[in-house]
Amino acid sequence: MRSRRRALSARQQRxxxxxxxANLRRLPAFHRARHIALYLPNDGExxxxxxxxxxxxxxxxxYLPVLHxxxxxxxxxxxxxxxxxxxxxxxxxxxxxxxxxxKRPPQALDLVLLPLVAFDASGARMGMxxxxxxxxxxxxxxxxxxxxxLIGLAHDIQRVDELxxxxxxxxxxxxxxxxxxxxx
Numbered sequence: 001m002r003s004r005r006r007a008l009s010a011r012q013q014r015x016x017x018x019x020x021x022a023n024l025r026r027l028p029a030f031h032r033a034r035h036i037a038l039y040l041p042n043d044g045e046x047x048x049x050x051x052x053x054x055x056x057x058x059x060x061x062x063y064l065p066v067l068h069x070x071x072x073x074x075x076x077x078x079x080x081x082x083x084x085x086x087x088x089x090x091x092x093x094x095x096x097x098x099x100x101x102x103k104r105p106p107q108a109l110d111l112v113l114l115p116l117v118a119f120d121a122s123g124a125r126m127g128m129x130x131x132x133x134x135x136x137x138x139x140x141x142x143x144x145x146x147x148x149x150l151i152g153l154a155h156d157i158q159r160v161d162e163l164x165x166x167x168x169x170x171x172x173x174x175x176x177x178x179x180x181x182x183x184x
Contacts, residue, residue, distance in 0.1 A: 001118045001126075001158050005044035008155065016155055016178035017047040023176050024051055024113075029149045033110035037063040037077050037148070042093045045115045046155050046178065056081065063104055065132070066095045075136040076103045106136050109148040116152045116175070123172045123183040124163040125152050137170045149173045156180070 008016070024030050036055055041047040055062045063077035067089050078084075078096040085097040106112075114133055118126040127133060133150075140147055150172045156179040165171075174183040 001160075002043060004157055005046075005155050008044060008157075013044075013047055017050050019178040020046055020048065020153060020176060021050040021054060023178070023181055025054070027151075027176070027181070029111055029151070029173070033060065033149075035061050035063065035104060035108065035110045037065065037106075037109050037112040037114075038080075039065060039113070039115050040094050041115075042091075046153050048113060048153055051113065052080070063109065064096055065136075066098055066101075066103075067132070069098065073131050073135050075106070075132050077106060077109060078103055107139060107147050112137070112148045112150045113153050113176075114150065116154050116158065118158050118160050118163060119152055119154055119172075119175045119182070120160055120163045121182050122162075123152075123174060124165050124169070125172055125175070126163055131168070134168055134170045138168070140170050151176055153177075 038048045038052055041049070052062050062080045064080040065075040066078050068074040068076050078098065078101045080096055086094045087097050089095050116125045116127055137150060150170065152172050152175040154175060154177050156177040174181055
């Protein structure tokens with residue numbers, strides 16, 4: 001799946017990002033959300049940059065994930081705007097610099113739009129294998145629908161027939177692609 005999404009041309013990526021934005025704009029959860037966590041694209045992931053720019057125009061607060069410096073495989077969420085100082089993490093992915101940056105607890109986010117490698121129509125998600133999102137949002141296993149709504153973002157070509165689900169996998173409320181929404 002990773003090679004399939006990396007094989008998309010720059011034009012195909014731009015078009016997918018435009019269509020993704022159009023599909024997200026239809027979601028009531030997106031309209032209601034004031035504090036939204038997103039990501040910067042890497043490794044052919046669908047690009048949420050147009051979504052980030054719309055959030056800024058609408059006065060929504062955008063957050064990016066930052067690798068937690070102490071707690072293994074967990075994320076912090078740091079406010080992000082055009083002037084946020086950035087650095088590359090251990091995976092060479094751009095993230096906000098932590099020094100002095102305020103952090104928002106994952107429970108206090110309204111909506112989390114997260115990347116994935118593959119998904120199925122039931123909402124199962126395959127990530128990059130580090131378990132960062134699953135560990136960070138593990139509180140949702142105890143609290144159920146409380147806390148932020150988790151929605152995966154992907155190219156529709158990343159859909160597979162079925163994925164296995166482990167006990168520690170945190171279910172998504174849905175997936176939005178360049179073609180449609182699943183389980184929303």
